[in-house]
Amino acid sequence: MRSMRLPTLLLMLATVPAGAQVRTFDVHVHLHQGETSLKQYDEQAAAAGKEVTGYGIMWFGGPNMALQGNPADIRRHNDELLALAAKHPKALPIATVHPYDGEAALAELARVAAKGIKVLKIHPHTQKFDAADPRVLTLVRRAGELGVVVLMDNASIVPGDCEKLFNLALAAPKTKFIFAHLGGMNFRFWNIIAAARTAEGLFGENIYFDISATVAMVADSPIKDEFVWTIRNVGVEHVLFGSDFPQFSLARNLEAFEKLGLSDAEKRAIRFENARKLLGLKAD
Numbered sequence: 001m002r003s004m005r006l007p008t009l010l011l012m013l014a015t016v017p018a019g020a021q022v023r024t025f026d027v028h029v030h031l032h033q034g035e036t037s038l039k040q041y042d043e044q045a046a047a048a049g050k051e052v053t054g055y056g057i058m059w060f061g062g063p064n065m066a067l068q069g070n071p072a073d074i075r076r077h078n079d080e081l082l083a084l085a086a087k088h089p090k091a092l093p094i095a096t097v098h099p100y101d102g103e104a105a106l107a108e109l110a111r112v113a114a115k116g117i118k119v120l121k122i123h124p125h126t127q128k129f130d131a132a133d134p135r136v137l138t139l140v141r142r143a144g145e146l147g148v149v150v151l152m153d154n155a156s157i158v159p160g161d162c163e164k165l166f167n168l169a170l171a172a173p174k175t176k177f178i179f180a181h182l183g184g185m186n187f188r189f190w191n192i193i194a195a196a197r198t199a200e201g202l203f204g205e206n207i208y209f210d211i212s213a214t215v216a217m218v219a220d221s222p223i224k225d226e227f228v229w230t231i232r233n234v235g236v237e238h239v240l241f242g243s244d245f246p247q248f249s250l251a252r253n254l255e256a257f258e259k260l261g262l263s264d265a266e267k268r269a270i271r272f273e274n275a276r277k278l279l280g281l282k283a284d
Contacts, residue, residue, distance in 0.1 A: 026054075216252045
């Protein structure tokens with residue numbers, strides 16, 4: 001057999017499907033026990049033969065909650081996350097504040113943004129606030145001015161969850177949002193985005209979603225095809241991968257994700273490329 005010329009070989013290598021080395025960014029990792037939780041995440045992923053390019057880490061939830069009236073405690077935990085991320089190159093720290101802390105919340109948001117924070121997580125259910133409260137709108141608008149993406153829980157475990165978040169995003173068009181869990185088992189609501197995009201001047205394309213936990217619940221269910229339909233209706237380019245560790249493992253979410261029947265291009269976008277573009281992640 002005649003030897004292959006180098007340019008031809010390089011061209012073939014360049015066109016090899018990327019499936020063998022698919023990059024993954026997990027945007028939804030809870031560290032209830034700080035660095036101990038991060039170690040558990042890494043060990044659990046390694047044991048399952050899974051690897052991530054990076055992950056978004058947050059501290060509140062479980063026994064640790066960023067409750068109203070505790071700005072000093074919130075600040076301390078935000079600093080702990082920043083320090084942890086400095087030690088772990090794969091980690092992207094996700095700060096929090098409580099919207100009802102008013103000026104203290106706005107000051108803390110500005111402080112962490114100046115330190116390089118790219119994402120703020122607030123959680124209506126855990127932090128016990130109403131997403132329709134004017135103080136929430138003030139906070140998220142300020143986040144948009146500072147270039148900080150707002151990640152909010154959207155598991156539909158509080159009344160009117162999806163509707164309130166939709167209206168919040170419309171009222172803060174210069175802020176980019178990630179609504180976690182794609183509405184949970186109420187994901188069907190978000191198909192309204194397909195209609196919203198047809199209304200001139202209404203929808204600013206500032207809504208993104210992660211599919212953490214929900215994908216694990218629906219992948220083997222009768223409503224799997226509806227979930228995929230929803231992903232495509234909201235726009236594959238607006239969907240990010242997440243695990244919701246420790247409630248759901250990275251492996252469980254990845255295995256469920258592979259059952260959806262998405263194309264390779266769709267999977268690459270959701271697993272890494274969308275997060276790279278939204279959060280300014282390094283490509284390598």
